[in-house]
Amino acid sequence: MFKQYNMNQVILPLDMERKLHKDDIAFTIHEMIEGIPEEAFEPFLRETGTPSYHPKMMMKVILCAYTQSVFSGRKIEALVQDSVRMMWLAQGYEPSYRTINRFRVNLHVQDLLRECFVQFRSQLVEEKVIDQEAVFIDGTKIEANANKYTFVWRKSTERHSQNLIEKSNTMYEELLEQEVIPAMERESSDELSTEELQSVVNKLDDHIEDFNQKIESSDDTAVRKQLRSDRKKPKEYQKQFKDFLQRKQKYQTDMEIFGERNSYSKTDHDATFMRMKDDHMRNGQLKAGYNVQLATENQYALAYDVFPNPTDVRTLIPFLDRIENDFFELPRYIVADAGYGSEQNYQDVHENREREALITFNTYRKEKTKKYQKDPSNSANWAYDEEKDAFTCPNGQQVSFLYTSQKKDRYGFTRTVKVYECEDCSSCPLRAECNKRQSGRNRRIYFNPTWEEQKAYIREQLSETKTGELYGQRKIDVEPVFGFLKANLRFSRMSVRGTDKVKNELGFAFMAVNLRKYTSKPQKVSGRTPYHSQKKDSDDQKMIIRTFFYS
Template sequence: MAYKKGSDRRQRVLFPDCIDEYVEADAPVRLFDAFVDRLKMDELGFIRSTPAETGTPGYNPRDLLKLYIYGYFYQVRSSRKLARECKCNVEVMWLLGKLSPDFRTISDFRKDNKEAITKVYKEFNKFCMGLKLFSKSYISIDGSKFKAVNAKDNNLTLSKLDDRIKRLDEHISIYMEELDAYDHEEGRKLSKDEIQRKLDVCKERKERYEGYRNQLEESGESQISLTDTDSRLMKANEGFCVGYNVQTAVDAESHMIAGFQVTNNPTDHGQITNVASEIKADYDVPVLETTADKGYECPEDHADALANGIIPNVIQRDGGCTEQVQFDYNEATITDEQKASTKPEDLKACLEAGVIPDVYEGILTDAQTAEVKEFATDVVDSAVLKMTPEQMRAKALEGYFVRDAERNLVYCPQGEILRQKSIKRNGMIRYCNKLACKKCKCKCTAQRFKEVDFNKDTLIKATEAKRKQLKEENKDKPKPPRTKVVKKVVRYVLHLDQNKMDNRKCLSEHPFGTMKRTLGQYYFLLKGFAKVSAEMGLFCLSYNLRRAISLRGVLALVAALR
């Protein structure tokens, strides 16, 4: 039996086929076309949304936006690949009316309209809310790491800079010795000019690294990225990567992404209020319930969320269904109107006065006021504030960990510099230097590495051996007085919804899995918060388009747009 035969490529057709016949009636590309045609491009802020009266005609921003939505929906993100699709893809020919802009025009459109592109994602969400696709019952918040346009070698931390500067100092010393001894020895492998050239390179590199270190110490940042300055080194599932921690909020019923926020915070602590506040405004609801995993455990953030009309159902590390939240006590007379209100200012006033608002009845219970005692700065710390860095290092060599609060570093008993590693849940700041501890045989602390914790008011700590020595020397001396500070607080018991917490993984994991694995959107092509947010908007838009099509179908969505 013979095979099916196609048409002859050289055969001429008297009446060409209509290009519309090549695109199926329920093709997603028809939804892209109808959705973009409905947008008010000038209100969204697109450049050249109104054509100029003179000059060479430009491309309609609607056509370029349609091209990008099509590209991100079908995993074609590169401007060069999109330019190729315009010439060989029938659906793109239909979408753009056979226009074929070059890659530079396509790339510049995304770069110049970053804020407007982010708004397009919100416009589609508004359209879906009009169709009641969003249930607005509660949302699930989660974060995931997306790689940035920045290699690990182009990301420098303070500890890495300290180590590189130290090694460069050693190289410079060696080259200086070789130059001094050059005239007295023969048969050397390198010439004098080559040694001088290597020495100049080391000095230039050291000067550059010292500039980066000074910049970080002045700004208070812990690291710097040279390619994408807004990206940060953070831990991901596959190890460490330089990227962004993207927060998404997923609607409980439709599983559509209700909102997102691009951050460079390596952890999820303290993100619930920031993410949910914007969703609450979009949903236009008095109180919004959220759920999140253990990584969002932050009592201060949960208190802020409740004060803003957001109920945080965060999974507890002990597996319980209750959590204690605390507010600074502010004595005030609460009226019935304030108690019944859902305005953030009224909610905060009630919670700080120890009164449970009506909207939180059954959710918050057991309001109790208590006094919290804190100690002021130790007397011994005052002398450290007057020390120079050299004096601090000399003091550390006596058997102390000395903290330079201005530069945010610690000198260890061996004279090495410990940099900030993290801030613990109890507020203690942890300092360490793994590179220096690899070759150090001293047992300054019980930990494997020289990890030492300081609170914000402590500037000096003795090692275990030094502490025993001081205790023996000062056993007959009276202890210096410590000033107590008493603060009044009000505490509540927050009752968490177990069903919502159990359903969290079913909501948050699927969108990230679809974007990263199915669509290949696990990395960004653009740099900087504004551009990365625009690209993330296209990621979320492509996902929500798929969900809307799955829920209603292309034909129903197109009919609703027209």
């Protein structure tokens, strides 16, 4: 005997919710979006035109699609038509892929996503899933939606720009010597501006037009032939200066797009070429991408941001500002790996934010090795006399204080360095090993007291039981989120272009990771009942009506 099966029988369930499992992820998405204050949706209101879809519905649909590893607008549209949970979240509406794509790149969606993260974190705190003692920070590089070979490099642009300046100046001087055009007032003697290049082109156009009029007005073949011959050189200059003008404008545009970066992609101007772990050519080829910074606790993504920097060291301070301004108050401990260790970062965390930095530095592991600790040429192993303010080298020579130097990097941060110099290295038996980089003079030591104090503080913190265990938790807290995002969710490449749009998409992706983790195992609930566990009143119950049609 078989169960009843008849394709001529039409079944019309009016409540899609009853087709979903009680622990379905759609209920969690619905509860979170409904918890966003109504004021956050007001920027989407329009007084004219056709009424738009409610942003709550659009947020739920896109978030649900991302949890199912569906990132394409067309596939999301198809999912709304096929998936029961998507039908329930959309409540019968079927937005087109154009509507979906326009919504998820809307600038106002950033505020909605921020509200989602704030709401989600408050829920985790309420349920005591996170303890707010520390925040774990790390970064990853995600490939941009750009062609791999559309790179523009700053050094190349600067070199070509300098060649253009030299050629244009030389040709301008030739035009003045040949009295082809009159001299003009220049803003700078170093280079011709775009306005000045345009002026040269206009004057050459007038000069060539004079030749054309003379040629047309002359009936003498020999004269006309001579005029055409004289016109060739100005036309060549005209062609060259038009090319100079176009290239000058292009180089200026390139430099504006670069900003502080060294490269950008022609496909996505906000993307920077970085070294990815997945080397498609296996030769160190760079790819256009974004440096994504993430703050986590208990393997939940709590805040995120996007930066064009290939390295992490200069992203920490702006990322912490972003967390404090838009997401939550920083906890006591800021935990990150050695890629964030710098004097400026330590100073910002300790002095400006009054927090504890559990961040190692680049040489932390190296300094623990026996080779480093027994190296006689390493000044860190030399004895120091605080009264004399001098070191003693392995040969017994005194390395005395010489002067204090202030070093400012290209980003404006100033470091104070004390310089010490050895008395006499001429007859030292360790000279070849100790003074390799300073041959021809006595050995010098560049000592940064602030940096050394910071490193000593970090060593002390990591040697303690509590803080050492807290730092050791970093790898098992933030790395799994990236692994889930790229491996399980299969989100390894952006589908939109531009920093603002990329931020929106990453917000959906990280929240999808959170929702997948949150619904994968039962959570400790305190003080309230999740939406999908609540019982509806009898007035809200809907009957499932089945209508049978027989042929």
